[in-house]
Amino acid sequence: MFKSSTTFGQVKNHAAFPSPLNFYDIPPTSEVSIEEFETSALDRLRVLAEIESSAARNRPWDEIKEVTTKQCKKYLPLSPSQVDTSNSDANVKSEMELRRRDHLSHFVLRLAFCRSEDLRRRFLQAESTLFRVRYDMALKPERDAFLTSRDFNWIPVEDDEVKKFAGQLEAAYGPAPDSTTRKYVKVKWTRVPDLVEKRKVFLKAGWAYVPGGELSSIIFQEFEDHLGKALEMTARLLPRLDEDTRLLPILNNLSQGFLAGISSEWATASGSATGSEIKAEMVNDLARKHFPLCMRTLHESLQRDNHLKHFGRLQYGLFLKVLGLSIEEAIAFWRKSFSRITDDKFNKEYKYNIRHSYGLEGKRANYPAKSCVQLLAPGPSDYGCPYRNYAPENLQTALLSSYSHLGLRASDLPEIMATVKAGHYHVACTRVFEITHASCGVTKGEGTGGGESVTHPNQYAARSMELHKPKDDMVID
Numbered sequence: 031m032f033k034s035s036t037t038f039g040q041v042k043n044h045a046a047f048p049s050p051l052n053f054y055d056i057p058p059t060s061e062v063s064i065e066e067f068e069t070s071a072l073d074r075l076r077v078l079a080e081i082e083s084s085a086a087r088n089r090p091w092d093e094i095k096e097v098t099t100k101q102c103k104k105y106l107p108l109s110p111s112q113v114d115t116s117n118s119d120a121n122v123k124s125e126m127e128l129r130r131r132d133h134l135s136h137f138v139l140r141l142a143f144c145r146s147e148d149l150r151r152r153f154l155q156a157e158s159t160l161f162r163v164r165y166d167m168a169l170k171p172e173r174d175a176f177l178t179s180r181d182f183n184w185i186p187v188e189d190d191e192v193k194k195f196a197g198q199l200e201a202a203y204g205p206a207p208d209s210t211t212r213k214y215v216k217v218k219w220t221r222v223p224d225l226v227e228k229r230k231v232f233l234k235a236g237w238a239y240v241p242g243g244e245l246s247s248i249i250f251q252e253f254e255d256h257l258g259k260a261l262e263m264t265a266r267l268l269p270r271l272d273e274d275t276r277l278l279p280i281l282n283n284l285s286q287g288f289l290a291g292i293s294s295e296w297a298t299a300s301g302s303a304t305g306s307e308i309k310a311e312m313v314n315d316l317a318r319k320h321f322p323l324c325m326r327t328l329h330e331s332l333q334r335d336n337h338l339k340h341f342g343r344l345q346y347g348l349f350l351k352v353l354g355l356s357i358e359e360a361i362a363f364w365r366k367s368f369s370r371i372t373d374d375k376f377n378k379e380y381k382y383n384i385r386h387s388y389g390l391e392g393k394r395a396n397y398p399a400k401s402c403v404q405l406l407a408p409g410p411s412d413y414g415c416p417y418r419n420y421a422p423e424n425l426q427t428a429l430l431s432s433y434s435h436l437g438l439r440a441s442d443l444p445e446i447m448a449t450v451k452a453g454h455y456h457v458a459c460t461r462v463f464e465i466t467h468a469s470c471g472v473t474k475g476e477g478t479g480g481g482e483s484v485t486h487p488n489q490y491a492a493r494s495m496e497l498h499k500p501k502d503d504m505v506i507d
Contacts, residue, residue, distance in 0.1 A: 047129035074135035078156040142284035184215040202232040308354040310363035320494035417455040436466035470497040
């Protein structure tokens with residue numbers, strides 16, 4: 031599927047990708063490195079995950095479009111002018127290279143999300159929203175070029191027919207603006223279900239008469255139908271990839287992205303995220319005020335039992351490291367927490383692992399903290415995501431116990447539990463963040479800032495600490 035003697039990099043004109051609007055009819059046939067295969071898909075997945083998160087939070091269309099446009103500028107631009115130049119790592123690429131990467135990323139994710147009905151449905155919804163946003167943002171010449179580039183199988187309505195049904199058409203759509211003649215096309219009514227549902231279309235003998243200003247309804251429905259069929263076709267062909275040990279792990283990891291969103295700058299965070307050092311004696315108070323439920327649960331278990339099993343220590347220890355706990359303070363914190371054992375036992379059995387996680391022992395790797403995607407992966411239920419692993423009753427009890435002093439009320443739980451039931455665990459966590467930081471001016475839909483969802487425990491804690499920082503301590507440029 032991705033091999034050919036010709037590479038995409040050799041394309042020198044606009045023939046391959048003539049428009050920023052794409053139905054993705056033809057899969058890529060050129061050679062692609064494993065690295066680009068994965069990185070291009072991750073960039074697209076960051077955009078789609080934010081789209082799904084926005085929809086799950088019932089954000090209005092204008093906000094969804096604004097957030098999606100911002101994410102596209104950062105991760106999935108289609109022209110050099112759209113590249114986010116505020117990112118120092120951004121490389122301004124040619125328009126054809128950007129469109130080629132967009133094309134490739136779509137087909138990689140199509141492979142990742144075709145394997146179950148639920149994944150296909152969610153991918154289809156997110157991709158359809160992305161296409162609508164791009165269509166709305168496209169310039170008129172770009173739209174016109176796209177409309178003439180493919181056959182949408184609609185029938186232009188002749189002037190005589192327009193005159194014949196002039197009364198009904200005006201009743202449905204109002205008088206033509208500026209006394210001009212409005213152009214219509216007709217299609218079978220089943221191709222514009224959204225207009226039929228809203229009673230915004232004139233129907234006659236099974237035909238829907240659609241004015242030029244409503245052509246987008248036909249186009250959007252055509253995109254969804256086309257992609258839906260393509261996903262089913264890909265699912266039937268996917269078993270051929272079962273023996274490819276290079277691609278399957280990547281596809282499996284990508285499909286986890288819709289469960290928890292995709293971390294951006296937090297994905298490889300291994301140093302202090304707050305810019306200030308945390309002392310061992312500060313952790314108790316920080317946990318009570320600023321930690322997400324996953325880390326708060328680990329902290330409470332540690333304080334209650336004076337012990338955590340290996341995976342719990344690893345997860346919580348890396349979180350505290352990235353939060354700003356130095357190696358010296360970490361040793362002091364864990365020694366005080368493991369109060370039921372002797373110094374000799376602590377030094378022999380636990381101190382090495384603490385130093386190892388800071389890159390001071392073994393292969394001296396500076397390990398990053400675990401993201402929400404990693405916490406949602408199969409593993410010990412005690413150390414994963416509570417929103418996914420806890421029974422509904424236990425989760426509600428834990429939420430009220432942990433956050434009622436920060437403003438969470440029982441009346442807030444139905445909304446949170448509805449997102450949990452729908453599998454949007456990071457959206458539930460984001461809503462808890464919004465509620466518990468309302469006193470700091472955070473409103474519904476704002477997330478951790480700019481509408482972004484929680485995708486990493488350190489993102490949650492660092493933003494919470496930032497919001498509660500006294501104004502006198504804020505650095506003003």
